[in-house]
Amino acid sequence: xxxxxxxxxxxxxxxxxxxxxxxxxxxxxxxxxxxxxxxxxxxxxxxxxxxxxxxxxxxxxxxxxxxxxxxxxxxxxxxxxxxxxxxxxxxxxxxxxxxxxxxxxxxxxxxxxxxxxxxxxxxxxxxxxxxxxxxxxxxxxxxxxxxxxxxxxxxxxxxxxxxxxxxxxxxxxxxxxxxxxxxxxxxxxxxxxxxxxxxxxxxxxxxxxxxxxxxxxxxxxxxxxxxxxxxxxxxxxxxxxxxxxxxxxxxxxxxxxxxxxxxxxxxxxxxxxxxxxxxxxxxxxxxxxxxxxxxxxxxxxxxxxxxxxxxxxxxxxxxxxxxxxxxxxxxxxxxxxxxxxxxxxxxxxxxxxxxxxx
Numbered sequence: 222x223x224x225x226x227x228x229x230x231x232x233x234x235x236x237x238x239x240x241x242x243x244x245x246x247x248x249x250x251x252x253x254x255x256x257x258x259x260x261x262x263x264x265x266x267x268x269x270x271x272x273x274x275x276x277x278x279x280x281x282x283x284x285x286x287x288x289x290x291x292x293x294x295x296x297x298x299x300x301x302x303x304x305x306x307x308x309x310x311x312x313x314x315x316x317x318x319x320x321x322x323x324x325x326x327x328x329x330x331x332x333x334x335x336x337x338x339x340x341x342x343x344x345x346x347x348x349x350x351x352x353x354x355x356x357x358x359x360x361x362x363x364x365x366x367x368x369x370x371x372x373x374x375x376x377x378x379x380x381x382x383x384x385x386x387x388x389x390x391x392x393x394x395x396x397x398x399x400x401x402x403x404x405x406x407x408x409x410x411x412x413x414x415x416x417x418x419x420x421x422x423x424x425x426x427x428x429x430x431x432x433x434x435x436x437x438x439x440x441x442x443x444x445x446x447x448x449x450x451x452x453x454x455x456x457x458x459x460x461x462x463x464x465x466x467x468x469x470x471x472x473x474x475x476x477x478x479x480x481x482x483x484x485x486x487x488x489x490x491x492x493x494x495x496x497x498x499x500x501x502x503x504x505x506x507x508x509x510x511x512x513x514x515x516x517x518x519x520x521x522x523x524x525x526x527x528x529x530x531x532x533x534x535x536x537x538x539x540x541x542x543x544x545x546x547x548x549x550x551x552x553x554x555x556x557x558x559x560x561x562x563x564x565x566x567x568x569x570x571x572x573x574x575x576x577x578x579x
Contacts, residue, residue: 230534232574233257234542236525240504243287249526251291253500256579257528262496263299267374270306270341271296272396274381275326276511278315283511284381284502286330293337296377305331305340306376308367308400309348310512311407313465319346343369348404348460349432354488358567360481364488365406365455375496376401376489378532382501382539384508384520387411387471387478389555390548391510392539393499393532394564398486408456410481413473415452416459418445422466429458429467475555480563486532487569499535500528506543508551520547533570537561 235253239245263269271293276283296303307322315321319342326332326340333339344350344367352371353363370376378396385391399407408416425443437451438458445466447458459467473481490497503524507517521543529535540548540557548557561572 229573229575230529230531230571231577232527232529232531232534232538233577233579234525234527234538235579237504237523240523243285246288247291250288250500251295253526253528253579254292254295256577257498257530262498263296263375265300266302267300268302268304268372269296269300269375269377270304270369270373271338271377271379272306272400273379274307274396274400274511275316275322275329275331277513278325278328279515280511280513281516282381282383282505282507282514283329284379286336289379290336297337303338305336305338306343306369306373307340308344308402309342309404311404311411311469312512317348317404341369343367343401344403349457351403351405354492356484356488356491358484358487360477361409361484364485365403365409366401366485366488366492367403370401370489371492373493376493376498378497378499380499380501381511382503382506382543383510383514384506384548384551385510386552387475387555388482388557388560389475389479389552390536390540390557390560392501392536394483394486394536394560397489397497397532398482398484401489402485404460405456406485408459408469409454410478410485411471411473412469413477414470415449415454416447416456416467416469418447419466419468420444422464424464424466426464428461428463432457432461476559479557479559483560483564483569484567486564487567490569495530497532498528498530499532500526501535501539502526503539503543506547520551529574531570531574533561533564533572534574537572538574538576
């Protein structure tokens with residue numbers, strides 16, 4: 222049902238005092254979900270995705286596999302087509318391809334024997350499986366989402382709240398906007414300039430030339446040459462280059478970066494419709510995100526979980542409970558409220574909410 226302009230989104234809050242007990246956390250998540258859940262959110266036989274991140278090698282802040290086991294069992298009663306969804310990273314580490322990504326997931330306890338459902342890397346082996354979704358935003362007419370995101374029927378977004386060097390604050394909007402984008406879409410969010418070829422690294426394989434949709438790449442003296450006048454900035458060449466010879470510039474400013482990310486989250490809503498549920502974990506809130514954080518001291522004490530069906534309201538409630546200044550102190554040059562304001566402007570959701578304690 223569509224909310225009126227004056228109606229506040231319902232946001233559910235579950236306090237947790239003991240974060241050492243996997244059983245306690247798992248039960249808390251299930252009770253929060255039971256309070257949130259609507260009868261028709263997932264229908265029998267539909268494809269439902271739990272969207273989360275597994276963290277990078279050597280990190281520990283990610284949502285633990287044991288925490289979601291009871292939720293998985295509850296959701297499996299609704300559909301046999303339940304799976305965990307993630308996408309490849311833009312930066313070149315293990316999670317930049319599906320094989321390495323699954324190795325990291327398994328090392329962090331996410332395997333089918335433990336969790337009971339499969340993992341699908343939604344943008345394919347190299348991050349190139351994408352689909353363009355029209356949004357008509359301020360920065361994008363269309364966004365490149367992971368193919369599996371566009372083919373699923375419902376998404377349950379589980380986000381570990383942290384800081385972030387480019388967005389200030391990382392939660393549901395980041396998990397949807399950045400986390401559901403194909404690698405080319407991630408590039409469009411992070412970069413405002415065209416890629417460049419590092420000649421010394423180029424091995425002259427020609428794969429970038431084959432994949433380029435604009436005929437903007439040629440081979441000269443066994444090295445790739447980028448014709449910038451033709452380049453459309455799609456990022457496909459950066460994805461296909463295994464020699465890491467086509468460099469990405471992380472040079473978008475922090476305001477536009479957040480706005481672009483939010484427009485990608487709008488693309489997810491366009492693709493999936495209203496059946497997006499969000500839960501934010503307000504624990505081990507570190508300055509850096511789960512891709513980077515290694516045994517950092519948390520910025521604030523652990524609190525609990527916040528859930529709802531409006532990612533904007535869920536993130537705004539999380540910011541209010543933790544304190545916006547917590548993130549502004551960590552990254553003084555970044556205002557995380559930019560995310561909320563732009564999301565409201567493009568009608569992704571509302572920062573106005575009613576907080577209901579579970």
